[in-house]
Amino acid sequence: MLMMNNIKDRLRVIKRRLRALKEGLRVRVVRKIRSSEPTGGGRRSNLEVWKQLQNSHYFENHPCYKGISEFGGQEAIEAIRWFLPIHSDMRVAVIGCGFGRETLKLAPMVKEVYGIDVNHTILDKAVVFLSERGVGNFTPVLAETFAQTIPTDLDLVFSIVVMQHLTRDLVRHYFVELGRKLNTGGGFVVQFLDENTADYDGTDAPEHGGGEPSISWSHWQLVKLADLSGLKLVEIRTLLVTDAALWHWVYFRKEK
Numbered sequence: 001m002l003m004m005n006n007i008k009d010r011l012r013v014i015k016r017r018l019r020a021l022k023e024g025l026r027v028r029v030v031r032k033i034r035s036s037e038p039t040g041g042g043r044r045s046n047l048e049v050w051k052q053l054q055n056s057h058y059f060e061n062h063p064c065y066k067g068i069s070e071f072g073g074q075e076a077i078e079a080i081r082w083f084l085p086i087h088s089d090m091r092v093a094v095i096g097c098g099f100g101r102e103t104l105k106l107a108p109m110v111k112e113v114y115g116i117d118v119n120h121t122i123l124d125k126a127v128v129f130l131s132e133r134g135v136g137n138f139t140p141v142l143a144e145t146f147a148q149t150i151p152t153d154l155d156l157v158f159s160i161v162v163m164q165h166l167t168r169d170l171v172r173h174y175f176v177e178l179g180r181k182l183n184t185g186g187g188f189v190v191q192f193l194d195e196n197t198a199d200y201d202g203t204d205a206p207e208h209g210g211g212e213p214s215i216s217w218s219h220w221q222l223v224k225l226a227d228l229s230g231l232k233l234v235e236i237r238t239l240l241v242t243d244a245a246l247w248h249w250v251y252f253r254k255e256k
Contacts, residue, residue, distance in 0.1 A: 044169040046205045046213070047118050047143055053212070054122040059099055068099045068129055076102035076160060077109070080189050082237060083251035086110065090155040093146075093181075095174055095190075096162030100126040100138065106158070107135045114150050116141045147177040154181045157188040164193035164215050167205045175229040179254060188231065188252040192217040194238075195245045217248065226252050 059065045080086055090110040097103055097115030099122065107113045107130065115138055117123050123140035130138045141149050157178045163171050175188070182188075198216030205213035217225075219236060226233035231252040239247045 043173060044167045044204065044207055045173075046165075046167050046170065046207050046210075049206070049208065049210065050118040050165070051121075054117070054119055058122075059125075068125060070104065070133070071101070073101045073105040076158065077105050079160070079191070079249050080106075080156070080158060082249065083189055083235060084156075084187060087155075091151070091153055092156045092158060093141075093150055093154055093178055095157065095159035095178075096165075097126055097140075098122060100130040100135070102158070102160060103130060103138055104133060104135060107137055110137070110156075112137050112139065114139050114141050114146075114154075116143055116146045116150075118143045146174075150178070150181055152181045153183055154178065155183055155186045157182070157186075158190070159188075160191045163190060163217065165205065165213055166215070167207065168215070170205075172225065172228060175225055175231070175252075179229040179231050179252075182254040184254055184256055186254050187234070188250070190250055190252070192222065192248040192250060193245060194218065194248055197244070219248070222248065222250055230254070 060067050077086070086106075086109050088109065088111065091112045091114070092106060092110050093114045093116060094103055094106070095116050097113075097117050100115065103113050103115055103126070115123070115126055117126070117140075119142070123142070126138070127140055157174075166174075178188070193214065194216045195214065198218070200216060200218045200221060203215060205215050222236065223233055229252070232255050234251045234253050236251075237249045239249070241247050
């Protein structure tokens with residue numbers, strides 16, 4: 001029986017890797033077709049920076065994560081439950097899924113999790129990490145193609161410790177595109193950083209270099225983000241996480 005379970009686990013890993021390879025081929029075809037087209041409205045993006053960080057084993061070398069391991073993640077469940085119940089028929093998108101730390105806790109409680117991240121380096125790690133722990137309802141999604149890949153029947157979009165590391169344009173892009181894919185009544189539960197030295201209008205993540213940026217969002221910027229995305233900002237819960245930094249947990253809902 002144990003041998004059969006091991007075989008089944010490996011088959012799940014292979015299936016996920018094949019799906020990721022297929023998606024990678026599709027990305028290369030799309031890039032070739034669009035190579036002569038201008039970028040979407042001149043949108044600023046630091047995805048290339050994060051690709052380099054993930055290729056350099058970001059989680060394994062980070063002083064907070066200290067490798068790929070099963071720790072934490074329960075704060076994701078608690079944060080979601082602050083705002084709405086979790087149901088077994090939910091389809092969830094996780095922006096910046098990493099190696100699957102939060103998904104490991106969330107996936108057994110929902111129908112499907114679409115994990116978005118920057119390249120195959122980190123998505124392959126997520127597939128292995130989750131498959132080895134019995135998660136079979138995780139679909140890896142490349143950040144560059146999430147708008148085309150993820151279906152239009154989402155119930156929840158979740159993210160933690162991601163928005164502060166992205167350009168503001170990229171954050172807006174996620175909200176606009178995933179907001180369109182939400183079912184009516186579906187929502188975003190997303191964490192934003194707010195540091196006490198923040199220059200809200202004068203700072204943004206660099207598109208090239210600069211390592212791991214730290215970008216703050218004010219309450220009123222979050223109101224504007226909701227308006228841009230066609231969502232209703234329902235509630236903000238703010239926590240003091242250090243002497244100099246706040247976390248805003250924000251619940252946005254699609255009304256119609």
